[in-house]
Amino acid sequence: MLTPNIIFDYVWLHFCSLYPEAEKLEVLYGSNGQGKLKISAGGFPFFAQKVPFPEQLSWIEFEGTRLPVLFQEPALPLLSENDDQLEIHADLIASAFYFLSGWQEFYSKERDRFNRFPFQASLQYKHQFVTVPVVNYYFGILKTALEKAYGISLKKYENAPTGFTTFLSHDVDRLESAWKVEGLKQAQKGNYFRTAQLVIQKALEQDHWHNLKTVAGTVKKYGATSTFFWLAQPGKYNGHPNADYDIRHPKYQKLIKELAAAGFENSVHGSFGSSENSDQLKAEAAKLNPSVKGNRFHYLCFDPEKTPQALTSADLHYDSTLGFAEHFGFRNAYCFPFRLFDFINLKPYPFLEIPLHLMDATLWHPNYMQILPEQVLETIRPMLQEIQKFGGVFGLLWHNENFSELNIHNGLTVFESIMQELNQMGTIFKTGAAICQTYAERLPEKD
Numbered sequence: 172m173l174t175p176n177i178i179f180d181y182v183w184l185h186f187c188s189l190y191p192e193a194e195k196l197e198v199l200y201g202s203n204g205q206g207k208l209k210i211s212a213g214g215f216p217f218f219a220q221k222v223p224f225p226e227q228l229s230w231i232e233f234e235g236t237r238l239p240v241l242f243q244e245p246a247l248p249l250l251s252e253n254d255d256q257l258e259i260h261a262d263l264i265a266s267a268f269y270f271l272s273g274w275q276e277f278y279s280k281e282r283d284r285f286n287r288f289p290f291q292a293s294l295q296y297k298h299q300f301v302t303v304p305v306v307n308y309y310f311g312i313l314k315t316a317l318e319k320a321y322g323i324s325l326k327k328y329e330n331a332p333t334g335f336t337t338f339l340s341h342d343v344d345r346l347e348s349a350w351k352v353e354g355l356k357q358a359q360k361g362n363y364f365r366t367a368q369l370v371i372q373k374a375l376e377q378d379h380w381h382n383l384k385t386v387a388g389t390v391k392k393y394g395a396t397s398t399f400f401w402l403a404q405p406g407k408y409n410g411h412p413n414a415d416y417d418i419r420h421p422k423y424q425k426l427i428k429e430l431a432a433a434g435f436e437n438s439v440h441g442s443f444g445s446s447e448n449s450d451q452l453k454a455e456a457a458k459l460n461p462s463v464k465g466n467r468f469h470y471l472c473f474d475p476e477k478t479p480q481a482l483t484s485a486d487l488h489y490d491s492t493l494g495f496a497e498h499f500g501f502r503n504a505y506c507f508p509f510r511l512f513d514f515i516n517l518k519p520y521p522f523l524e525i526p527l528h529l530m531d532a533t534l535w536h537p538n539y540m541q542i543l544p545e546q547v548l549e550t551i552r553p554m555l556q557e558i559q560k561f562g563g564v565f566g567l568l569w570h571n572e573n574f575s576e577l578n579i580h581n582g583l584t585v586f587e588s589i590m591q592e593l594n595q596m597g598t599i600f601k602t603g604a605a606i607c608q609t610y611a612e613r614l615p616e617k618d
C-alpha cells in the first residue's frame with residue numbers, strides 16, 4: 172500500500188539528484204518530531220481514492236510565479252516558523268509525486284485514437300500550466316526552506332555540466348518517400364520542376380529524405396551532437412505507417428556505423444505495438460546493435476499500464492517518449508531526467524525518462540498547433556527560459572524529413588532559428604546515452 176514514506180522517499184530521491192548534500196538532512200513529512208523542516212502531508216489522502224484528478228487545486232505564489240498544489244492548509248502562509256522549526260503549509264511532496272510518478276495518466280482511462288493520454292485530459296490543459304515546470308518550482312521552495320531551516324547553502328551537483336543542456340534527437344520514420352509525399356505536395360502547388368527533381372533524385376537512389384548525413388552536418392554546424400532513433404520495423408501496422416525503409420539493408424547498417432563514428436548516438440524508435448510488447452521492442456533494438464541504450468516510441472505511443480514494463484524487460488536504459496504531441500511543454504511538470512513510478516510494486520522503474528518538451532510536428536499539424544514560422548521563437552521562448560533558469564535538460568525532437576527547406580512550416584529554417592536561439596542561451600548538447608549515464612548515478616535504483 173502506498174504510504175507517506177514511500178511517496179516521500181521517491182520525491183526525495185529526485186530532489187537529491189539535483190542537490191546531493193540534502194541527503195544528510197532530516198525532513199518531517201506529515202509526522203511529528205524534531206527535524207528542523209516539516210512539510211504538511213495534507214495531499215496524501217488523495218492517493219487512497221485512486222482517482223486520476225484532484226477535485227480542486229490550490230494556488231500558491233513563489234518568487235512571482237503562480238503554482239498549483241494538490242493541497243494547501245487553508246488560510247495559512249506558505250512558510251511559518253516556530254520553536255526552532257520551519258513548516259511548509261503546502262503538500263509539495265504529494266504534488267511532486269503526482270506529476271513525476273505519472274499518476275494522472277495511470278489512473279485516467281482517457282485515450283486518443285493512438286491509445287495515448289490526451290493533452291486535453293491533463294491537469295496542465297485544464298488549469299493552463301503546461302509551460303511551467305511546477306515540480307522544479309516545488310524543489311526550489313524546498314531548497315529555500317531547507318537552507319533557511321538548517322542555515323546552510325545547498326549546491327547543485329559539483330560536476331553538473333554548465334547547467335542548461337539540450338537533448339536533440341531525430342526520429343527516423345522515413346528515408347525513401349520524399350519523391351512521393353513531397354513530390355505530390357509540390358505538384359499540387361504547381362511546382363512541377365521540383366517534383367521532377369525529387370523523382371530524379373529517387374531514381375539515383377538519393378531520395379530527398381535520405382539525408383542523415385546532411386542532418387548530422389547541420390547539427391555539427393551548431394557545435395552540437397544528437398541521437399537518431401531508428402524505426403526498425405518496415406511496412407504498416409493496423410493501417411498505420413511504420414518505416415519506409417528496411418534497417419537491415421547494408422546501406423543503413425553502414426550509415427549507423429558512420430554516425431556513431433562521428434559522435435552521434437543511434438537508438439531505437441519502437442514501432443507500433445512495441446510499446447506494449449517487450450519481445451518486439453527487444454528484437455527491434457537488436458536490429459541496430461546489442462548496445463542500444465535508449466528508445467522513443469513511434470507516434471509517442473505510451474500505455475502507462477504496459478509500456479514501462481516493456482521498457483524494463485527490454486533492458487533499455489532510457490526512454491524519451493513523454494511529451495504531449497498536441498502541445499509543447501512539461502508533461503510530467505519537470506525539466507530533468509526522472510524515474511516513473513511503478514504503482515504495482517511501489518518503487519521507481521529502473522529506466523530513466525528523459526522528458527520530451529518540443530516536437531517539430533507539434534508546431535504545425537492539423538490536429539496539433541499551427542504556429543507561423545516567424546512566431547515559433549517568441550512562442551517557445553518562455554518555456555526555454557524556464558529550462559535555462561533551472562539548468563535543466565531540454566528535450567527537442569526534429570525529424571530528419573523536416574531538415575528540408577521545402578517544408579516552409581516546420582522545416583530547416585525553423586530548426587536553424589531554434590538552434591541559434593539555444594546557442595545564444597548558452598546550452599550544451601548531449602546525446603541521450605550521455606545524459607542517461609550522468610543521471611542514472613544520481614538517481615540510483617533502490618530495493
Ligand SMILES: [Zn+2]
Binds near residue numbers: 342344402468469470
Ligand atoms: Zn516516428
